[in-house]
Amino acid sequence: MFLPDNMKNTTEETNADNLRKKAYTNIEKWSMEIIPESIRKGVEIYAQEVQCFDPECAPIDTKIAILFSAGGRGMMGLPLAAHEVTKEILKDNFPYGEVLEKWAKGEDAEWPPMDIDEDDQLPELRFDVGDKVECRVGADEATGWAKGEVIQLWYREKQWPEDTFAPYKVKLDNGKQIFAPLDVDQVIRATK
Structure with a gap:
């Protein structure tokens, strides 16, 4: 039935x-x-x-x-x-x-490459430490966001490959800390 x-x-x-x-x-x-x-x-x-x-x-x-x-x-x-x-x-x-x-050709190539200019400077980001942001934390496009504050730029973890960084580390309002893997509005955006 x-x-x-x-x-x-x-x-x-x-x-x-x-x-x-x-x-x-x-x-x-x-x-x-x-x-x-x-x-x-x-x-x-x-x-x-x-x-x-x-x-x-x-x-x-x-x-x-x-x-x-x-x-x-x-x-x-x-x-x-x-x-x-x-x-x-x-x-x-x-x-x-x-x-x-x-x-x-079957050769190795890093993707995404870390864009470091001739002065060993990382690219400029849209947000700065202390900026209030919303981060994508869920699958739902409307409700899958959490508010927080940028606490670090160019975050990396020890086990990551050399020259691998996440643009932002964010402390969410609920106390959890996450990182934003890309500097795009689909991942991290200004608080509405």
Whole structure:
């Protein structure tokens, strides 16, 4: 016997799965369009959401694997659910020519690279220590935000690879401390 409440959950789950699959298809198509035509032949792109249970990371990340026919591969991630990824966000965070060329040859290349200028200076950020912000801490676009204060710029942990930093460490109003992995409005924004 089917119960109406069970049918509702099944329908909601099916709709969420369909939305996710459509988002994966879009991300894979857009990624292929971004890759230079000269190295595009034989490339395979796979998008997948990954849930993070670490309170210091985004609750859902979208990981994108780029596999080249010569055996090279690369990976990138966005701290967003797949349906939140737009073509513009993807383009702004996608590996660029030099990195893709190395991956296409089977060589290692760091992504994202740490942009340090000739004076060993890190790039300028939108917020400063003491600024009030909202950070993405949940999957829901409307309610998945928590208010806090920036307490450190260019945060890093000992176990992270050398030259790997998160733009911000934030103390939330509930006392928890988290880091923002990207300096974009989808992850951290000014308090409303």
